[in-house]
Amino acid sequence: MTQRVVPNHIAIVMDGNGRWATKRFLPRVAGHKKGVDALRACVRYCGDIGVKVLTVFAFSSENWNRPPDEVSGLMELLAMALTREVPQLQAEGVRIHFIGDRSKLSDKVRNGLTQAESMTAGNTRLVFNICFNYGGRWDIAQAAAQLAARGEAITEASLDRAMALAHVPDPDLLIRTGGEQRISNFLLWQGAYSELYFTDKLWPEFDAAAIDAAIADYAGRERRFGRTSEQLTPSPLRARRKAA
């Protein structure tokens, strides 16, 4: 029996909501609504199977370029999700963090984010990072600006500590649904050694079985971090020589 290797940290670019809706002759916002349902189920399932950190891309710094009615629909959806979903997440032991530039969000949404974070701050079952008005370049720039303001030297370690995801280890598995094979400014720094997994499934269709398939694929990868394969799995001969 092969042992199931559950990644500690899964990151997801939840793409394909618009196409899911368009295929059904529905407005794009209907796809985003369905996307919230898929996300609710995904958070629950990840908690159940022992994933420790889930980080999702919900709204990119570039998504402001969408038609104004779609952008306002997404903002409303976030506000609605905050009221409807947070109590349940709290009950399930999920700790919520919002990652991204909050300065462009309305006061109401901003307060909602802070409240959700403080309400769930004591939870330890699953850390759930929601990247909203997030961009990987923004994160690197804001981290560098923090260090410059404090007169700190810029090193890999100091930048790492100033990044918006400094409270969690880097993602082990980075999934993108919706068929595109690109990063779209997600986790540029933290994804340096993430295993990438692309699927044609549209985000609203990404269910528990699809998560299992991604994890099964991940389990078959060899994470070398620059080393050679032989260094990771020493041959019995080499092990004997070393012991002698």
Ligand code: IPE
């Ligand atoms: C991802 O789905 C959700 C957001 C970017 C907010 P899309 O809305 O990008 O869906 P497609 O790519 O148009 O199908």
Ligand code: IPE
């Ligand atoms: C990436 O999806 C952002 C989110 C999923 C929030 P996009 O649909 O915006 O990415 P591009 O524009 O196709 O690269």
Ligand code: MG
């Ligand atoms: Mg898209």
